[in-house]
Amino acid sequence: MQRHQIVLYLIAIVFGAVLGLQVSSVRPSLEASINPFLGLLLYATFLSLPLTKLLVSFRDLRFMAVLGLVNFVLVPAIVFILTRFIADDQALLYGVLLVLLAPCIDYVIVFAGIAGGDSTRLLAATPLLLLLQVLLVPAYMFLIAGSDTLALIDPKPFLRALLGLIVVPFIAAFLTQLLMKRFAFAVRIGSWADYLMVPLMMGTLLSVVGSQINAVASQFQNLATAIALFVVFVAVMAAISTAVGKLFHLETAPLRAVTFSGVTRNSLVVLPLALALPPELSLASAVVVSQTLVELVGMLVLIQLVPRFVTAKSGINDHKGLI
Template identity: 55%
Template sequence: MDWVKPQNLVTRMEHHQIGLYLIAILTGGAIGLLAPGSAGALEHSINPILGLLLYATFLGIPFASIGKAAKDLRFMGTVMALNFVIVPVVVFGLTRFIAGDQALLLGVLLVLLTPCIDYVIVFTGLAGGSSDRLLAAAPVLMLLQMLLLPLYLLLFVGPEVVSAIDPTPFIEALVVLIIIPLGAAALTQALARTHSAGRTMMTIMQALMVPLMMGTLAVVVGSQITGVGKELGSLLAVVPLYAAFLVVMVPLGMLAAKSARLDAPATLAVIFSGATRNSLVVLPLALALPEPLSLAALVVVSQTLVELIGMILYVRYLPVLIRNENPQQPA
């Protein structure tokens, strides 16, 4: 039948991707709850499948446009100001509700103060935003958060907590999740210009975008759902904060983009960058904390679960909102 042909199947998956992502989240949760022994294997598979997802994502971005995107100072300035000036103020206000619990506070600060550098590019592209400009911004976002996170933590929780954090996982995540997939994608694109094998690889990986995103969602949820369930009582305190953050960052991102006179695709990219956090990258940081602060890791994972649902809603509704705000521009 026509719908099972590869090209038609890919088109159908792309058309129904939101529902497929919800199914992936539910499936991952069911596996994690019904087979808790699988959590370790699922956790070890997060970085490999996320790396493949990012490789496929980077393949779809023309590298020739990155230089131009990097020179877009209005966009770069807006993204940096939103993430490193406005977001910390929002996070400080939200965390006053849990300031008395150091583990909860540290977990929320770790994840909300660090802008996403990986799958935000995927979600931005799905929504029709400027994923190439976010790709150009990713190295700067990563460098600045590595430099500024200790300063924010010094201000918000004090020096004794900062000294317990090992920065090594940040560097490892940068290499594994950004540099290696980015380099592999650049080489594949170069190969595709002269060899059919490169073009075939690009076709295959781009057809796998939706399945890879589904796999990423499933393994993240499946690997952590049991731990979240055990500490549900404590973690419920942070869920409203994460939901509030996702809601607040929409008008703040729109305002920042409007002030910079950005177009609709760039506005979408700014909002996604401001709202999407670096949970998969800071999770190793949280897991390396001493025992009294061990709950922080599950606090980070809780943000991932809330954010994944939020991103699905963002992809579905933000383009409509931005299009209504900018009727003269396609979103």
């Protein structure tokens, strides 16, 4: 499965799309399964990471500074430029701003790890990324879209996502790692976690695509401009994030992690915010969903490209782990 994971992920996406478009009755069940799949996927991911080294990772000030620069200085600048094309359409504008201004805190860890990125450093950066986006996304929306946006932002979905998708799986993985030192059943759980990574990612992709594809397909004409912007965003931010990481002389694994962080957005977390918008802005939720679908395809492309092309100039310390 590891050897053929990209093909399996594409199969999951295609099957989810067909299922979501042809069998409407399964969409609510698929939507309800997104967070359980994602939580289990992150539990398996955390279980494979050296969690005892997280504090060391958090102290990597250069990596944290690059993440902050990419996600909260450069991304807003790029988003401002891109949204000039839809500035007159409030629903499109709000949806694009909501999803592109918020960096991902969950499956970016998985995708970056698949491509050889430093998952441990990304996990250590999660609380900082979450705190900064809760504080800065409303401010950037105010600057770009006007004062009316402040009443639309509720931090509760961010906090629920942190608890359900990061804190609970992290604690469960940490306890499992402790038990692995004493009990054979915990060791078996740890070994099975590696085998389940690909099926859990397939389940996540299938549930996201299957539950959301119809919303995008039914409004594709209205969403076409936003979808084009999302494609451009993936390409531009992949290049910019990599360039900035190289400018700060990051090693290969942290550099790849920064590349993925600059591209991936917090769509599964901000979707409840979009759904809570007034009826006249209902298109914003479909905008967020369309970004999710574009991003998933983009991630599969980057998993192939990043290991080939994103490499530090000098990788002499890459194999030594956390410093």
